[in-house]
Amino acid sequence: MPERVMFTMGDIACAEGALSAGCRYFGGYPITPATEIAEWMSIRMPELGGAYAQFEDEIASITSVIGASWTGAKAMTATSGPGVSLMLESVGLAVITETPLVIVNIMRGGPSTGQPTRGQQGDIMQAKWGSHGDYQIIALTPASVQEMFDQTVQAFNLAEKFRTPVFILADETVGHMRERLVIPDEKDLKLETRKLATGPPEDYLPFKADDDLVPPMALFGSKYQFYATGLTHDERGYPSDKENVQIELVTRLNDKIIKNADKIIDLERFMLDDAEIAVIAYGTPSRSARKAIKDAREEGIKAGMLRFKTVWPFPEEAVAQLATEVKHIIVAEQNLGQVYYMVRPAACTTQVHLMTKPAGMPQLPHEILAKLREVNSL
Amino acid sequence: MTTDPVTLKHPIAKFIREDRQPWIYCPGCSIGIVTGMLARAIENIGIDFNKVVVVSGIGCTGRTSGYFKTGSYHTTHGRAIAFAEGVKIANPELEVIVVSGDGDLAAIGGNHLIHACRRNIDITVIAINNWTYGMTGGQFGPTTEHERYSQTSPRPIGNLEHPFNLVKLAASSGATFVARWTAVQARRATSSIEKGIKKEGFSFIEIIGACPTAYGRMNRLGDGLEMHQHLLEVADIQNGLPPHEAEVEYDTKIICGEFVDIIKPEYTAVMRAAHAKFREGSK
Numbered sequence: 069m070p071e072r073v074m075f076t077m078g079d080i081a082c083a084e085g086a087l088s089a090g091c092r093y094f095g096g097y098p099i100t101p102a103t104e105i106a107e108w109m110s111i112r113m114p115e116l117g118g119a120y121a122q123f124e125d126e127i128a129s130i131t132s133v134i135g136a137s138w139t140g141a142k143a144m145t146a147t148s149g150p151g152v153s154l155m156l157e158s159v160g161l162a163v164i165t166e167t168p169l170v171i172v173n174i175m176r177g178g179p180s181t182g183q184p185t186r187g188q189q190g191d192i193m194q195a196k197w198g199s200h201g202d203y204q205i206i207a208l209t210p211a212s213v214q215e216m217f218d219q220t221v222q223a224f225n226l227a228e229k230f231r232t233p234v235f236i237l238a239d240e241t242v243g244h245m246r247e248r249l250v251i252p253d254e255k256d257l258k259l260e261t262r263k264l265a266t267g268p269p270e271d272y273l274p275f276k277a278d279d280d281l282v283p284p285m286a287l288f289g290s291k292y293q294f295y296a297t298g299l300t301h302d303e304r305g306y307p308s309d310k311e312n313v314q315i316e317l318v319t320r321l322n323d324k325i326i327k328n329a330d331k332i333i334d335l336e337r338f339m340l341d342d343a344e345i346a347v348i349a350y351g352t353p354s355r356s357a358r359k360a361i362k363d364a365r366e367e368g369i370k371a372g373m374l375r376f377k378t379v380w381p382f383p384e385e386a387v388a389q390l391a392t393e394v395k396h397i398i399v400a401e402q403n404l405g406q407v408y409y410m411v412r413p414a415a416c417t418t419q420v421h422l423m424t425k426p427a428g429m430p431q432l433p434h435e436i437l438a439k440l441r442e443v444n445s446l
Numbered sequence: 447m448t449t450d451p452v453t454l455k456h457p458i459a460k461f462i463r464e465d466r467q468p469w470i471y472c473p474g475c476s477i478g479i480v481t482g483m484l485a486r487a488i489e490n491i492g493i494d495f496n497k498v499v500v501v502s503g504i505g506c507t508g509r510t511s512g513y514f515k516t517g518s519y520h521t522t523h524g525r526a527i528a529f530a531e532g533v534k535i536a537n538p539e540l541e542v543i544v545v546s547g548d549g550d551l552a553a554i555g556g557n558h559l560i561h562a563c564r565r566n567i568d569i570t571v572i573a574i575n576n577w578t579y580g581m582t583g584g585q586f587g588p589t590t591e592h593e594r595y596s597q598t599s600p601r602p603i604g605n606l607e608h609p610f611n612l613v614k615l616a617a618s619s620g621a622t623f624v625a626r627w628t629a630v631q632a633r634r635a636t637s638s639i640e641k642g643i644k645k646e647g648f649s650f651i652e653i654i655g656a657c658p659t660a661y662g663r664m665n666r667l668g669d670g671l672e673m674h675q676h677l678l679e680v681a682d683i684q685n686g687l688p689p690h691e692a693e694v695e696y697d698t699k700i701i702c703g704e705f706v707d708i709i710k711p712e713y714t715a716v717m718r719a720a721h722a723k724f725r726e727g728s729k
Contacts, residue, residue: 128528135532206655288499288517297520345450
């Protein structure tokens with residue numbers, strides 16, 4: 069399909085990004101403020117020969133997405149914090165069975181039912197630590213309608229490349245804002261697909277990784293037979309309670325993300341070259357920060373921003389580097405501090421200031437400007 | 447003159463991962479029998495085994511999928527049906543079979559079971575009902591009879607709760623094929639599994655089995671052999687009986703047979719028809 073231009077909301081841009089990435093299975097359950105993604109998928113999937121499947125809950129939704137992925141389909145679900153809470157058990161299953169899929173979390177106010185129609189960034193740690201056991205996750209944090217499209221494509225690419233679940237963590241404001249969206253010509257999109265099993269079926273070891281730490285995948289219905297289980301398993305996929313099997317599997321699953329972090333982490337450096345104060349922000353607050361930094365510059369305050377387009381794996385090295393460049397770091401996030409607690413140890417002795425707002429309206433530009441002035445006067 | 451010894455291979459051994467033997471099942475358990483039923487049903491139908499997907503949840507029966515030498519998947523507890531639905535919807539060409547236990551399918555996975563029945567997706571669910579959570583040592587579950595003893599419903603009180611009748615549950619939720627047999631009625635049960643697989647719609651086959659290690663021991667029901675002999679004695683075949691009359695009373699009567707075999711539009715068939723309409727419309 070040739071290039072298209074839409075004036076649309078973030079949720080719909082996300083759905084279009086998924087479709088452009090080749091997503092042909094959506095399993096979901098209605099929830100504010102992510103419902104528009106499901107609604108858009110229910111319109112678009114039949115046109116494209118794909119499936120919009122609605123389930124009895126978020127647990128079934130994500131489990132069905134795992135099943136669909138094992139047939140070779142690019143598959144996703146979209147929800148909000150309460151739905152993610154229900155899905156977390158299956159996030160672990162997708163991690164340990166190395167299933168490519170995308171989970172969109174349009175973040176609303178929590179805990180519990182919270183403020184369904186108001187945005188927040190309270191689910192950053194949930195995405196990383198929510199399921200039990202040691203694992204790594206990939207999470208992207210778009211800040212505009214265009215990025216909802218672009219980063220959903222990127223999420224599928226990362227899921228396919230590393231055979232792992234990937235989160236989109238977008239606050240409600242990004243999900244519901246309306247902006248211009250350019251959907252590129254499909255031939256200009258760079259799409260990844262998972263490595264598939266090759267060679268004689270009798271020699272195939274379903275969980276033997278290549279040098280990139282990712283094993284080639286066999287699909288249901290292919291000539292390759294395999295057993296995939298949530299139990300700790302060896303290269304054959306067979307369950308094992310041996311210590312070395314647990315250590316090898318868990319270490320590899322972690323390493324395939326950590327050792328490839330440079331291929332995953334996506335950051336924007338804004339006016340940082342001579343900055344003395346750096347704002348770290350993501351999602352909607354980063355938009356306010358951009359305006360505040362420009363205003364601060366006019367007042368002679370040397371401010372800049374390190375914008376996280378991905379939060380997991382955490383960009384420790386980039387934060388450590390930033391800490392050597394600036395005198396102060398302000399973490400502005402729409403919660404009571406989540407990324408802040410990751411920034412602090414990485415920043416070593418550089419002062420890190422937390423600017424919280426656990427409410428529906430993000431930090432506004434004048435509020436961040438006031439904080440910049442305050443920190444500048446220290 | 448010497449002759450090479452002849453090794454006879456069991457006709458259904460080709461479906462089983464022999465490198466995973468021996469089974470994890472206890473002596474006297476019914477799950478191995480049911481595994482054999484499914485393998486034989488696949489052999490009898492003669493479908494391409496590569497197109498068969500076997501899915502299980504957690505528990506003793508949850509280990510079944512791992513013994514089938516095809517694409518097989520062991521989900522988290524209760525989620526086998528939800529996983530199977532995703533597989534079938536994404537690729538309707540596959541023959542998707544769920545084998546799981548009563549606790550997995552009717553307690554933690556109960557919501558998925560009833561909604562899959564309602565949705566009428568063409569998958570076949572084989573529910574092995576051994577009345578208890580065997581893997582964790584024998585606690586009462588959703589099919590444990592009232593006042594039976596278990597690790598969590600000890601003497602002298604027994605189970606405070608009342609059991610689900612899985613045939614009634616599946617039938618009233620909209621399953622298009624519903625049958626019940628005991629593990630000793632291998633030939634009849636295999637035939638129902640074959641019908642379930644061939645049926646274009648949601649099929650539910652309950653196989654009542656024995657867990658002599660946990661349930662049998664705690665309720666003094668005898669060893670595996672005695673429990674299976676008992677199942678044969680109390681099995682009462684009443685094919686075609688309205689499902690709401692298909693009672694189960696371990697001590698006296700287990701009504702067996704095929705109770706539901708109806709035609710209803712199947713989910714993936716409706717979806718494919720919708721896709722065809724869009725293709726036509728875009729021409």
